Amino acid sequence: EIVMTQSPATLSVSPGERATLSCRASQSVSNNLAWYQQKPGQAPRLLIYGASTRATGIPARFSGGGSGTEFTLTISSLQSEDFTFYYCQQYTDWPLTFGGGTNVEIK
Amino acid sequence: EVQLLESGGGLVPPGGSLRLSCAASGFTFSSYAMSWVRQAPGKGLEWVSAIRGSNSNTFYADSVKGRFTISRDNSKNTLYLQMNSLRAEDTAVYYCAKLSWSFGGWVDSWGQGTLVTVSS
Numbered sequence: 001e002i003v004m005t006q007s008p009a010t011l012s013v014s015p016g017e018r019a020t021l022s023c024r025a026s027q028s029v030s031n032n033l034a035w036y037q038q039k040p041g042q043a044p045r046l047l048i049y050g051a052s053t054r055a056t057g058i059p060a061r062f063s064g065g066g067s068g069t070e071f072t073l074t075i076s077s078l079q080s081e082d083f084t085f086y087y088c089q090q091y092t093d094w095p096l097t098f099g100g101g102t103n104v105e106i107k
Numbered sequence: 108e109v110q111l112l113e114s115g116g117g118l119v120p121p122g123g124s125l126r127l128s129c130a131a132s133g134f135t136f137s138s139y140a141m142s143w144v145r146q147a148p149g150k151g152l153e154w155v156s157a158i159r160g161s162n163s164n165t166f167y168a169d170s171v172k173g174r175f176t177i178s179r180d181n182s183k184n185t186l187y188l189q190m191n192s193l194r195a196e197d198t199a200v201y202y203c204a205k206l207s208w209s210f211g212g213w214v215d216s217w218g219q220g221t222l223v224t225v226s227s
Contacts, residue, residue, distance in 0.1 A: 001169075034213035036152075043202055043217040044152065055215070087152050091206075091213050094166045096142070096154040 002026055002090050006099035012107040016077050021102045023071040023088035032092035035064055035073045038085045047086075048073065078104070109133040109216040111203045116221030123193050123225070129186040129203030129218060136160075137181035140206040142214065143188050145199035145223075155201070156188065160209040171197075193225045 003026040013019045023033065031051040036044040046055040048064035051071060061076040075082055083106050088099040115127040127143070142157040156177040157166045165177050176189040186203055203218035 036214070038152075043219055044214070045217070046213065046215055049207065049213045049215075089152075089154075089213065091211055094157070094211070095168050096157065096166075096211075098144075098152040098154060101151040 001095055002029060002093055002097050004088055004090055004097050004099035006086075006088055006102050008102060009100065010103045010105060012105050013078055014107045015080060017107075019075045019078055019082075019104055021073040021075075021086055021104070023066075023073070023099050025069045025071075025090055028068045029090040029092040031067045032090055033064075033066070033071050034089045034091065035062075036087045036089065037082075038087065040084070044087065075104070109205060111205060111216060111218035113201065113203045113218045113221040116201065116223045118224045118226065119193055120227050121194060121225055124189070124191045125193065125223060127188040127190065127201055127203075127221060127223070131184045131186065131203075131205070134205070136179075136184040138209055140209055140211050141177075141179060141186045142204040142206055143177065143186075144202045144204050144214070144217075145197075146202070146220075147196070147199040150199075153199070157206065157211065158186070159211070190223070193223075195225050197223060198225045199223060 005024045033051045035048040038044040052064045110132045112130045139160045143155040174192045178187045200220040202220045204214040205216040206212045207215045
């Protein structure tokens with residue numbers, strides 16, 4: 001099983017600042033990496049797939065990077081609606097696996 | 108527009124069974140792999156199971172293997188999850204999820220979830 005590790009667990013950032021979230025895979029997943037945003041009480045929403053391709057309707061302030069085992073999600077200028085939970089997920093092999101999540105909170 | 112509507116959740120005692128359903132619309136159901144993802148209260152996302160669209164191959168997380176069975180009825184555009192020998196740790200919101208390809212991929216659409224509570 002490919003283990004996905006996200007860091008930090010909690011990231012405190014001021015509105016308007018940049019946030020960088022990390023996701024590490026226990027073995028190479030090539031670019032088969034997705035990012036999701038989840039607000040409390042809601043289903044997750046796809047942000048990024050293929051490590052760096054934004055999903056339909058996702059604002060340009062969200063960007064993904066990396067390949068192999070190291071990945072990042074960057075939010076260039078945090079808006080109020082961006083303070084919530086983020087998960088990475090690999091889909092290169094079964095079982096599909098998610099990272100433990102990062103909570104982006106207001107500093 | 109893709110729509111996924113789960114049903115069948117509820118309260119069940121330990122050792123009991125439950126069958127979840129997911130009615131899909133807005134896409135060619137038989138052409139895509141489908142999955143179940145769960146989230147225990149206050150916890151992160153956990154992938155549970157998937158079934159391919161092309162040949163109905165199935166995949167399971169170790170935590171549910173041998174107890175849960177995923178299936179699909181392409182004539183009814185419906186995905187199922189039969190859950191047997193339920194445990195307290197199976198308590199979670201269960202999301203129906205559409206994968207991006209017929210053989211797997213990322214989750215490009217999510218249902219709103221159905222809550223399963225395993226308790227006496």
